[in-house]
Amino acid sequence: MRRLPETGAVLEVRRAVRSWLAEYSVGGGVAVALSGGADSLALTAAAVVEAESVDALVIDHRLQAGSGAVAAEAVAQALGLGCRSARVIAVAVGSDGGMEAAARRARYAALDSARAGLPVLLGHTLDDQAETVLLGLARGSGGRSIQGMAAYAAPWGRPLLGVRREVTRQLCADVGVAPHEDPHNSAPEFTRVRLRTEVLPLLEEVLGGGVAAALARTAEQLREDGAVLDVLASELLHTAAVGADLSIETLATAPPALRRRAIRAWLLAGGAKALTDKHLRAVDELVTAWRGQGGVAVGGGRPDSRLVAAREHGRLTLRMSDG
Structure with a gap:
């Protein structure tokens, strides 16, 4: 285990990890999703000191030339920091929903398969949280869409949601590890990159600072x-x-906020997939604005049938329908 200097950045990240482990009663080992970037490297360095043991999982998306070498370097850094183990997991990234979404699905599926029952720590910071809130706000899907990322939604843990990105970069400098600079993180064709490099800096300038922290608090x-x-x-x-x-x-007699949440939970439990606010409001209208309209297809069907919510004899039903 590398002995970490007691700088301000190191102590801040260590406190964040220690608090997370205590709050969620994680007393044993953890896995860390390590990309080789500053955030996940800082998280790994702190977790090695604060957790009982750390296994580093490095996902190679194979989307860029030289990605294998980057992954191998991340493994070497993890072992140098004191991880119990570190390994590379290569994944195949599809195309459904765009490259960002496809890479995310492949990454999480691989991490879930490889974690061996351990919680997986992710290096999302306060800045990532602010970006997530802005993306959710743009979707206009209600309070749930701007709740951001949870500190813990088993098996995924995010100890650094209160830590700024600049702190993780400083920790890497203090510890003497060189983070990988992913070119995708500065590619303007990605919405999140433009939020990071254009929108948030402008909001900070116009509103006098503190915007990222305010979004995270919200x-x-x-x-x-x-x-x-x-x-x-x-x-x-x-x-x-x-x-x-x-x-x-x-x-019909329940407050709208509770009724829609109840309907949403019922639809998801019944097999609805990719549920949108439009779907939810259309089903809600079967209860509150009944005009004899037909059922609402809510996704989650089969090639030869659809999953449909409908109003029948004073009840809201969810059935498979041919067609």
């Missing part, structure tokens, strides 16, 4: 509020249940 507050609403919506869902269906009368 996400945390909305997540806390959302947790309470989810509990109340679960109670409503239990009350409205009539077998696998839902009582229209019970739903």
Whole structure:
């Protein structure tokens, strides 16, 4: 294990990791998703000191020439920092939904398969959280879309959501490790890159600073509020249940915020996929604005049938329908 200097950046990142481990009662080993970038390197360095053991998982997306060499260097850095193990996992990235989304799906699937039951720590920072909130705000899908990333949604842990990106870079400099500079992180064709390099700096300038931190605080507050609403919506869902269906009368008398959350949970439990705000509001109208309209296809069907929510005899139903 490399002995870390007690600089301000090192101590801040270590405190963040230590607090996360204590809050979520993670007393054993952890896995760290290591890209070789500054954020994941800083996280790995701190986790080696604070956790019982650390296994580094390096995903090679094979999207750039020389990616194998970058992954191999990340493994060497992980072992040099004191990780118990480090290995490269090569993945095949598809094309559905664009390269960013496809790479994300491939990465998370590989990490989940390789983690051997351990929680996986991810190097998302406060700056990443701010960018996520802005992306969610642009989608206009309600409070849930701007709650940002959770500090822990098993098996994924994000200890650095309160740490700025500049701190992780400083830790790397203090420790003497050179982070890999991914060219994708400065490519303007990616929306998140433009948010990082153009939109957030402009907001900071116009609004007098502190924007990223304010966005992250907003996400945390909305997540806390959302947790309470989810509990109340679960109670409503239990009350409205009539077998696998839902009582229209019970739903119609509930506050909109709870009713829509209950309907959303019911649809997802019933197999709905890629559920959008448009889907949810259309199903909600079967309860609150009934004009004899037909059912709403909510995704999650099969090649020969659709999953459809409909209103039948005072109940909200979810059935497979041919066509």
